[in-house]
Amino acid sequence: MELEFLGTGAGQPSKQRNVSSIALRMLNERNEVWLFDVGEATQHQLLRSNTRSRKVRKIFITHMHGDHIFGLPGFLTSRNFQASETSDNGRPTDIEIFGPRGLKNFVINALKYSQVRLQYHIKFITAAPGKIFEDDQFVVKAYPMNHGIEDYAYRVEEKSTAGQLQVERLLDLGLKPGPIFWSSQNRRNDHFR
Structure with missing residues (x-):
């Protein structure tokens, strides 16, 4: 596993730092990437890195402030055109998005009003304190934070083998x-x- 910091700026980008976005690259473990927050210009940061949008299978959003979500509709739209890695049915692989209440409405409305029709499915999972994801290899837990709005920190645990x-x-x-x-x-x- 590798962490790639795509943006660590708070509130607004600067010339040296983009707003919030972190990629957890698990290419050796499961040939995929998980994103944590998708601030605006995350796509540009990905273009400057070795991380490919088509590898992103899960997105975890901490909270609904713009510097953590404004890049999400654009990222999802651009990922729509990257069909070089497809599922068995010939379209881009589906994606799961975890986050606080309101996130699903934000994404659906942004895509609806910009008339984007995705070739893949999005599964939305509303975060709540405790375990929000588990498979045979990983567990992800959400922890509530004190930020003035609903906010979560995420912990990714690899299971012992x-x-x-x-x-x-x-x-x-x-x-x-x-x-x-x-x-x-x-x-x-x-x-x-």
């Missing part, structure tokens, strides 16, 4: 069999019979 001892590699490094080998293998390894 059992590791696998690479015996061949240890032998190549010159390590000798011993108690650590046996306890991690739960059975006698064929290499040591």
Whole structure:
């Protein structure tokens, strides 16, 4: 996993810093990217990076202030034209958007009044304190913040998985069999019979 800060400016962009947006690049783990906030000009920041919009599968919005959401309609629209990575049905992959109440109406109305028709589906999930997403690899929890409006911080946790001892590699490094080998293998390894 890698974090890429696309914008860390508060309230308004500056020449050196764009407004809020962070990309969590999980290309090795699941070949996708999750965005946290989409301030205006996030698309431009993505063009300057190695992160591709078509890889974005989930978006988490912290709160409804403009510097965190004004880039979202444009991002969704541009992503519509990036069909080089498609789902099985030949259209861009669907996306999930997590965020506070009102976010769904904001996005739907922005797309409606600009007459955008997306080729992919958006699933909106209204954030609430606690677990808001879980699959076999990750859990995302939302924590309420004190910001004057409904606001959430998100915590992404990777689930623990059992590791696998690479015996061949240890032998190549010159390590000798011993108690650590046996306890991690739960059975006698064929290499040591």
